Amino acid sequence: MNPLVASSAGSTIRALHARRRPTSINLGIGEPTLMPDVAPFERATRWVAEHGCRYSTNAGDADLREAIAAHYAYPGLDHADNVCVTTGSQEAVYVAMKALLDPATDEMLLVEPAFPVYAKVAQIEGISLRRVTLGATDDFAFDAEQIVAALGPRTRLIVLCSPCNPTGRVISRAAVDRIVAVLAARGGPPVYVLHDEIYREQLYVDDMGEFGRRYPYTIAINSLSKSNALTGLRIGWVIGPADVMPEIVKMHGWVTSCASTFAQRVAFDVFEHDALGAQLSWYRGQRAAARDLAADAGLRFVDPDGAFYLCVEVGARDSLAFCNVLLDERDVVAVPGNIFAATLEGWIRTSFVAPPDTLREGLRRIAALAKQHVALP
Amino acid sequence: MNPLVASSAGSTIRALHARRRPTSINLGIGEPTLMPDVAPFERATRWVAEHGCRYSTNAGDADLREAIAAHYAYPGLDHADNVCVTTGSQEAVYVAMKALLDPATDEMLLVEPAFPVYAKVAQIEGISLRRVTLGATDDFAFDAEQIVAALGPRTRLIVLCSPCNPTGRVISRAAVDRIVAVLAARGGPPVYVLHDEIYREQLYVDDMGEFGRRYPYTIAINSLSKSNALTGLRIGWVIGPADVMPEIVKMHGWVTSCASTFAQRVAFDVFEHDALGAQLSWYRGQRAAARDLAADAGLRFVDPDGAFYLCVEVGARDSLAFCNVLLDERDVVAVPGNIFAATLEGWIRTSFVAPPDTLREGLRRIAALAKQHVALP
Numbered sequence: 001m002n003p004l005v006a007s008s009a010g011s012t013i014r015a016l017h018a019r020r021r022p023t024s025i026n027l028g029i030g031e032p033t034l035m036p037d038v039a040p041f042e043r044a045t046r047w048v049a050e051h052g053c054r055y056s057t058n059a060g061d062a063d064l065r066e067a068i069a070a071h072y073a074y075p076g077l078d079h080a081d082n083v084c085v086t087t088g089s090q091e092a093v094y095v096a097m098k099a100l101l102d103p104a105t106d107e108m109l110l111v112e113p114a115f116p117v118y119a120k121v122a123q124i125e126g127i128s129l130r131r132v133t134l135g136a137t138d139d140f141a142f143d144a145e146q147i148v149a150a151l152g153p154r155t156r157l158i159v160l161c162s163p164c165n166p167t168g169r170v171i172s173r174a175a176v177d178r179i180v181a182v183l184a185a186r187g188g189p190p191v192y193v194l195h196d197e198i199y200r201e202q203l204y205v206d207d208m209g210e211f212g213r214r215y216p217y218t219i220a221i222n223s224l225s226k227s228n229a230l231t232g233l234r235i236g237w238v239i240g241p242a243d244v245m246p247e248i249v250k251m252h253g254w255v256t257s258c259a260s261t262f263a264q265r266v267a268f269d270v271f272e273h274d275a276l277g278a279q280l281s282w283y284r285g286q287r288a289a290a291r292d293l294a295a296d297a298g299l300r301f302v303d304p305d306g307a308f309y310l311c312v313e314v315g316a317r318d319s320l321a322f323c324n325v326l327l328d329e330r331d332v333v334a335v336p337g338n339i340f341a342a343t344l345e346g347w348i349r350t351s352f353v354a355p356p357d358t359l360r361e362g363l364r365r366i367a368a369l370a371k372q373h374v375a376l377p
Numbered sequence: 378m379n380p381l382v383a384s385s386a387g388s389t390i391r392a393l394h395a396r397r398r399p400t401s402i403n404l405g406i407g408e409p410t411l412m413p414d415v416a417p418f419e420r421a422t423r424w425v426a427e428h429g430c431r432y433s434t435n436a437g438d439a440d441l442r443e444a445i446a447a448h449y450a451y452p453g454l455d456h457a458d459n460v461c462v463t464t465g466s467q468e469a470v471y472v473a474m475k476a477l478l479d480p481a482t483d484e485m486l487l488v489e490p491a492f493p494v495y496a497k498v499a500q501i502e503g504i505s506l507r508r509v510t511l512g513a514t515d516d517f518a519f520d521a522e523q524i525v526a527a528l529g530p531r532t533r534l535i536v537l538c539s540p541c542n543p544t545g546r547v548i549s550r551a552a553v554d555r556i557v558a559v560l561a562a563r564g565g566p567p568v569y570v571l572h573d574e575i576y577r578e579q580l581y582v583d584d585m586g587e588f589g590r591r592y593p594y595t596i597a598i599n600s601l602s603k604s605n606a607l608t609g610l611r612i613g614w615v616i617g618p619a620d621v622m623p624e625i626v627k628m629h630g631w632v633t634s635c636a637s638t639f640a641q642r643v644a645f646d647v648f649e650h651d652a653l654g655a656q657l658s659w660y661r662g663q664r665a666a667a668r669d670l671a672a673d674a675g676l677r678f679v680d681p682d683g684a685f686y687l688c689v690e691v692g693a694r695d696s697l698a699f700c701n702v703l704l705d706e707r708d709v710v711a712v713p714g715n716i717f718a719a720t721l722e723g724w725i726r727t728s729f730v731a732p733p734d735t736l737r738e739g740l741r742r743i744a745a746l747a748k749q750h751v752a753l754p
Contacts, residue, residue: 001621005476005628014435031431038426041639045422049415053609054408058391087464087611090634099382120631232430232638234464244378251382254498257467260637261609262418 004124011116012339016323020333025362027350028333030165032229032308034279034353040269047265054261058253059245060085060237061264067271068237074212074220077239084249085259085267089198089223089236094121095255096219096238099247100157100192103127107152111160113140113167113311113341118159130155135343139302140164140311142171142209144178151182157192157219162209163199163306166340166349170305176209183215190217192244198236199307201227201276202283208306216241224267226308227276235263283308290352293360297367310350311337312363314370319345322373330365381501388493389716393700397710402739404727405710407542409606409685411656411730417646424642431638435630436622437462437614438641444648445614451589451597454616461626462636462644466575466600466613471498472632473596473615476624477534477569480504484529488537490517490544490688490718495536507532512720516679517541517688519548519586521555528559534569534596539586540576540683543717543726547682553586560592567594569621575613576684578604578653579660585683593618601644603685604653612640660685667729670737674744687727688714689740691747696722699750707742 016028059065065080072078086092097118101108103126110118112133122129132150134140142162151158158179162171183191195211197220211218223236236259238248252258270276290310294301300313312334316322319336326332326348337344348366352359393405436442442457449455463469474495478485480503487495489510499506509527511517519539528535535556539548560568572588574597588595600613613636615625629635647653667687671678677690689711693699696713703709703725714721725743729736 001624002476002479002628003481005624008627008631010623010627011630035429036425038422041422041425041430045415045418048413048418052412053418053607055608087468087633087637091464091632094632099379102379104380117631124628124631230430231432232635234633234635234637234640246387247378247382250385250387251379251501253388254385254494254501255468255471255632256464256611258609258611260464260611260640262639263611263637 004126008120008124012320013335016327016333016335019327021331023331024327025332025354025358025365027354027359027362028335029351029353031231032226032353034229034282036229037275037278040266043269044262044265048262056258056261056264058258059083059249060259061268064264064268064271067268069239071271072212072220072239074218074239076216077212077218077241081242082239082245084238084245084252085264086236086238086252087256087259088225088234089196089221090117091252091256092221092236092238093117093196095248095251096194096221096240097121097127097157098125099251100219100244101127105154106156107154108157108159109150109152109155111142111147111158113164113344114161115165116339128154133341133343140167140169140343142169142175144175147179148182151191155191156189157194159194161196161198163203165199165307166309166335166337166344167302167311168304168307168309169302170203170205171209172207173209176211176214180211180215192217192219194219194221197222198226201280202308203306204284204287205305212239224270227279228270229279233263233266235259235267286352289356290359293356293363297363299363299367299370308351308353310352311344311347312350312366313347314366314373315346316373317346319348323348326366326369330369332362332365334366381503385497385501389697390712393704393710393712396704398708400708401704402709402731402735402742404731404736404739405712406728406730408608409603409656409730411606411659413606414652414655417643420646421639421642425639433635433638433641435635436460436626437636438645441641441645441648444645446616448648449589449597449616451595451616453593454589454595454618458619459616459622461615461622461629462641463613463615463629464633464636465602465611466573466598467494468629468633469598469613469615470494470573472625472628473571473598473617474498474504474534475502476628477596477621478504482531483533484531485534485536486527486529486532488519488524488535490541490721491538492542493716505531510718510720517544517546517720519546519552521552524556525559528568532568533566534571536571536573538573538575540580542576542684543686543712543714543721544679544688545681545684545686546679547580547582548586549584550586553588553591557588557592569594569596571596571598574599575603578657579685580683581661581664582682589616601647604656605647606656610640610643612636612644663729666733667736670733670740674740676740676744676747685728685730687729688721688724689727689743690724691743691750693723693750696725700725703743703746707746709739709742711743
């Protein structure tokens with residue numbers, strides 16, 4: 001057995017979900033509840049009838065890679081060769097971290113609160129991890145000074161997710177510019193920035209910083225999972241500098257050969273019909289409802305700039321224990337904040353993809369349990 | 378950069394294919410030319426219209442895993458929990474090797490000739506590799522005595538592909554029994570056998586040894602790619618002992634989360650309609666034609682027990698140089714034998730998925746170049 005794999009813990013989120021009941025109010029969910037548009041599947045099926053379903057090149061179909069590169073149009077990263085299509089953003093993160101970092105010498109700087117996957121992959125791959133943890137004082141805002149102060153001499157990759165899972169905060173243009181300025185002035189081998197942009201189509205503010213727009217050493221990662229309610233399609237992509245893409249594509253080739261040809265046709269269809277932001281207005285409505293409902297319930301929460309999560313303070317000393325009681329006694333699934341960062345201890349992550357009535361009842365039960373919890377000795 | 382990734386060479390097969398012309402006779406191809414049945418795609422699309430396209434569990438949908446376990450019915454490996462659905466057999470190989478082996482202490486024994494992927498993954502993961510190389514004397518038959526004699530004290534995994542890519546040879550029941558007897562008598566921690574069965578639906582002999590039938594420490598790997606002309610669907614699976622599957626599923630979760638929900642519906646449909654062997658009679662006809670044509674061309678070849686390859690002796694001192702000349706001067710794509718094993722130097726791998734007329738002309742040109750080559754000083 002591989003001891004790094006064996007010693008890694010499974011997913012707390014999945015373990016909590018496995019315990020839910022048919023009656024449970026599920027605010028723990030990390031995927032859209034909307035239905036996807038089925039028309040791209042119908043057209044992709046007709047394509048298969050005509051062309052079969054054969055391997056694509058390792059990096060993915062050229063037309064899809066061109067469409068992706070053109071859609072984002074990140075300067076210097078805007079050609080098909082800057083794109084590798086992957087099995088969801090999960091594989092994108094895995095192969096990018098794996099190809100870019102030498103576990104013997106390099107260190108990765110993870111900006112927290114963060115979804116646990118980046119730290120898990122680092123652990124399994126034996127990659128040294130340094131954490132910079134944003135705090136509750138400024139509602140977990142991306143603090144450029146705090147991030148650059150955390151850079152170490154061996155840092156070769158900064159990983160951040162904006163819009164952020166779990167906080168919903170979005171990094172500002174000014175913060176991106178400040179980080180880029182420090183990295184550019186640093187000398188030595190480049191420090192790459194892995195910008196996980198998987199929630200960028202659920203955006204509720206104007207000021208969204210994009211590393212790809214400002215920094216040539218950006219590794220931008222995205223997928224159709226959240227934007228188009230296609231978590232189960234497993235299609236994502238890495239956009240990166242031309243000199244590192246061959247290494248990322250090679251690693252991707254040994255891990256999965258290529259992304260599904262069928263799924264690539266669905267994805268091309270989505271880009272061709274400019275349908276990436278098709279569900280945004282629904283999310284805007286949900287976000288407005290969630291804020292009002294949380295305020296009505298008397299809960300402190302982080303105002304989400306993007307994504308579909310509301311981090312709620314519950315005052316518990318142990319978020320996981322709170323979530324277990326919340327599920328067992330109040331029949332509500334939510335995710336403990338401490339799995340994302342030490343500063344989210346005492347908070348929980350709820351998602352606002354449920355219907356407003358369900359959301360209202362869930363938040364009401366959370367507020368009630370939080371009050372009871374605070375009253376305990 | 379990760380030096381293990383950076384130092385690994387790209388695919389020779391893909392590099393040769395990239396140089397082919399529109400006029401080229403392609404006998405290098407490693408995937409079916411038949412069209413897949415599109416009905417499972419149509420039914421899976423209707424399923425998505427009704428259910429959406431959401432994450433499955435990491436291991437895959439329970440009904441598909443049950444169908445896979447029941448189809449093979451390997452004793453002790455026949456429950457849904459013995460199955461993990463993956464992004465093609467490539468990911469199956471990757472996550473199984475990664476989860477099972479500790480690079481610090483374990484060694485993998487690779488039975489060659491073999492497709493290069495196993496050795497490449499070992500190299501990238503820093504896994505020590507020992508090779509046992511079958512020879513041309515007995516037409517590359519799986520020699521149980523030779524294989525067990527190659528076991529080392531640190532061997533924890535034997536990897537073999539039967540029906541074999543590239544030779545088409547199939548391991549016999551007697552050879553499996555002999556290997557299993559030696560492993561069972563060995564004592565100490567178990568030696569796992571990764572049996573890559575991806576060509577088992579292209580089988581032309583009665584005596585097919587299956588490790589899953591005889592050995593509780595079998596890791597059986599397969600996919601729909603070759604059996605159902607669905608290389609581009611990217612659906613495969615690992616079947617293994619209950620105690621190691623959680624580690625494999627965990628690794629799979631960090632690499633790709635889960636296999637495509639859509640592709641899993643297509644796969645379930647294939648199992649439900651018992652359509653895995655639907656294209657076998659076509660392959661039988663192709664194999665018969667290929668043998669006759671190769672004999673007519675005066676070529677020595679390995680009689681294929683399975684798969685869709687014909688290994689042909691060309692007498693060249695350098696198979697890769699021969700294949701380059703074959704492409705440049707005769708406009709035929711074939712794969713050099715030396716990428717599969719040192720004993721296949723002087724041989725090339727042709728595939729018999731092209732129409733018989735194309736195959737005839739390709740083999741004729743190969744025979745002509747081989748004669749000219751032998752005549753060289």
